[in-house]
Amino acid sequence: MAEEIEKELADLRKIQKEVGKLESMRQDYILKKHENDMVKEEFDQLQDEESKVYKLIGPALISQSLSEAKNTVDKRLEFITKEITRLEKLKEDFLKKAEEKQTKIMQLQKSIAARGK
Amino acid sequence: MDAETLSPQQLHAIKGQLEEELEKLTTSFAQLRHARTKYMASRTALEDLEARDVLVPLTASVYVPGRLIEPNKVMVEIGTGYFVEKTRDGGKEFCERKMKMLRENMDKVSNYINQRRKTLDLVVQTLQKKIKEQQAGTN
Numbered sequence: 634m635a636e637e638i639e640k641e642l643a644d645l646r647k648i649q650k651e652v653g654k655l656e657s658m659r660q661d662y663i664l665k666k667h668e669n670d671m672v673k674e675e676f677d678q679l680q681d682e683e684s685k686v687y688k689l690i691g692p693a694l695i696s697q698s699l700s701e702a703k704n705t706v707d708k709r710l711e712f713i714t715k716e717i718t719r720l721e722k723l724k725e726d727f728l729k730k731a732e733e734k735q736t737k738i739m740q741l742q743k744s745i746a747a748r749g750k
Numbered sequence: 751m752d753a754e755t756l757s758p759q760q761l762h763a764i765k766g767q768l769e770e771e772l773e774k775l776t777t778s779f780a781q782l783r784h785a786r787t788k789y790m791a792s793r794t795a796l797e798d799l800e801a802r803d804v805l806v807p808l809t810a811s812v813y814v815p816g817r818l819i820e821p822n823k824v825m826v827e828i829g830t831g832y833f834v835e836k837t838r839d840g841g842k843e844f845c846e847r848k849m850k851m852l853r854e855n856m857d858k859v860s861n862y863i864n865q866r867r868k869t870l871d872l873v874v875q876t877l878q879k880k881i882k883e884q885q886a887g888t889n
Contacts, residue, residue: 668829668830669829669830671828671829672828672829672830672832675828675829675832675834675844676828676834679834684834684835685834685835686832686833686834686835687825687832687833687834687835688831688832688833689827689831689832689833690831694825694833702832706830706832709830
């Protein structure tokens with residue numbers, strides 16, 4: 634019985650670690666989303682469609698058309714938003730699993746206590 | 751939530767949480783201020799940009815003479831590796847806009863910091879009171 638609890642506790646810890654990992658990944662994506670949102674805003678503020686836009690690739694600035702740059706940022710934002718929802722859903726699942734484990738552990742502890750009496 | 755109703759253990763845990771949060775907030779405040787200083791320096795640099803001879807650094811110790819031929823065109827980094835060509839005034843406007851945004855965020859963060867500090871003070875006071883009461887009880 635005690636062994637079983639031991640095992641369940643280890644599982645629970647594993648799940649909690651996973652949740653932490655997912656959360657930090659989500660935070661990273663939120664940061665990226667923020668940055669890209671700001672870039673998008675800057676692009677949208679440019680009145681002149683002929684504005685010269687350059688992208689930093691390695692140490693070199695490569696010329697790019699405004700529409701292409703806008704497109705890239707839009708695609709990035711789309712991807713990031715999808716990733717955020719995916720990670721949130723995954724986190725929910727893991728949290729549910731953790732909750733199940735916790736109830737199971739409590740039940741096991743209770744039955745041990747009952748037997749001890 | 752009333753701090754009076756909590757046990758010393760709970761108060762201690764909350765104290766730790768608040769301290770951790772305050773640390774994080776203070777770090778972000780410093781980062782925001784640092785970013786703002788950088789934009790301020792860029793704006794100042796744009797202010798006295800004019801056609802004139804300059805020395806361009808090739809390495810930290812080797813310079814070559816150069817001449818600014820288009821002091822009215824500047825490249826501005828707008829994030830994620832993208833640069834946009836702007837006029838001098840456009841560049842200044844950009845810096846000022848960013849500084850304003852950063853200032854607003856700094857105000858928000860400092861508000862949070864003040865709130866958390868107040869709560870932390872309250873928690874620490876209550877905790878000390880409770881510990882004294884406990885000691886008085888055991889004596």
